[in-house]
């Protein structure tokens with residue numbers, strides 16, 4: 284018994300050690316080229332987005348120099364702070380902008396598993412190894428929010444504050460439907476795998492809600508990072524908007540009420556599961572955007 288406890292203690296210590304290393308260095312990706320041969324259509328969509336083009340441009344942006352100087356760094360492509368959101372690391376170097384694995388999670392562990400045709404549980408096994416599948420709508424939204432809400436847990440509060448003081452953007456009204464249904468959209472689902480399908484309004488209403496759920500959790504987590512006025516103000520805007528939206532469905536969806544009472548990833552995920560495949564155009568239809576980024 285004591286031995287088991289000791290071993291568990293060591294395992295925890297090892298994990299803590301590992302996670303602090305992982306925090307210091309961006310996680311390696313296999314890279315979008317490793318997805319291209321099987322997911323050509325999705326790759327071509329990605330090539331047409333600012334996520335792709337920013338790699339050649341963002342470090343030349345006028346603001347980049349000032350931001351870097353203020354946090355005591357020199358080159359954007361060498362900065363682990365910037366890499367958290369701006370780059371895909373392959374073999375320890377920034378090799379692309381945000382890419383497949385920024386949204387679907389680093390694939391090293393799940394790549395072989397997810398398309399293993401001999402395994403009837405290929406997708407559930409890949410998900411267990413960290414894959415973010417299109418059905419995991421809360422996790423997808425949560426990923427967008429951590430970058431676009433300047434809320435990544437790895438980003439220290441004082442760094443976020445310095446970035447804002449030096450004109451780094453933070454749009455508190457960043458909304459999932461508006462940003463996911465324009466250039467970024469890739470929906471080549473069967474039976475029409477050659478057609479990049481538009482969402483129905485019902486599907487958009489679900490995305491709208493799950494986006495607000497993810498914004499609520501992300502902003503609630505992030506707001507205590509720093510007491511920098513601009514940062515907390517932006518996070519408060521995200522929280523207020525998300526709450527008022529989720530309240531519109533709280534009577535109908537108990538998971539929304541639970542999430543409002545306790546904004547955690549677990550409750551966000553349960554909310555995403557509860558609303559997936561349903562129709563909330565009656566509640567939030569009038570809020571849906573009519574043009575997309």
Ligand code: HEC
Nearest residue numbers: 313317318321383384387390397398405406415416417418
């Ligand atoms: C050798 C071919 C192959 C490669 C390489 C490959 N995939 Fe896949 N991928 C598949 C197949 C086949 C499926 C469908 C599996 C199924 O549903 O049983 C799939 C499914 C997926 C899905 C789930 C679709 C959904 O509805 O969400 C995602 C996401 C995905 N792949 C991402 C990637 C990413 C990211 C990479 C590169 C890191 C990659 N794949 C590399 C063949 C491949």
Ligand code: HEC
Nearest residue numbers: 344346347350351364365367368430431433434435452454
């Ligand atoms: C937590 C995520 C995150 C981190 C960390 C981050 N950025 Fe950004 N950055 C973004 C997002 C998201 C955008 C796009 C915002 C938009 O268009 O509204 C952006 C945009 C920019 C822009 C474009 C500004 C403009 O007005 O066009 C510059 C320059 C920039 N970042 C520099 C940096 C530098 C330098 C670092 C590292 C010190 C850094 N960023 C770290 C998320 C981040």
Ligand code: HEC
Nearest residue numbers: 315318322325326329382383386417423467469470471472
């Ligand atoms: C900005 C985040 C983001 C990036 C980058 C991204 N995806 Fe996706 N991906 C999503 C979202 C969101 C969905 C769910 C779409 C839906 O169901 O509406 C999705 C769905 C998919 C699907 C299932 C739908 C389909 O088209 O078959 C596959 C496969 C996939 N992604 C693969 C990729 C690959 C490969 C790349 C890189 C070339 C990539 N994704 C880049 C967010 C992203």
Ligand code: HEC
Nearest residue numbers: 333337341367368369381385386426427430462463467576
């Ligand atoms: C790893 C961080 C990261 C993740 C995750 C991420 N993005 Fe981005 N995104 C960025 C950065 C950085 C930019 C700015 C690129 C530039 O303009 O140079 C950006 C730009 C964009 C743009 C272009 C905005 C414009 O004004 O033209 C869209 C659209 C977008 N992201 C949508 C999404 C969506 C939808 C998701 C989730 C499904 C997502 N992003 C996930 C980092 C991220």
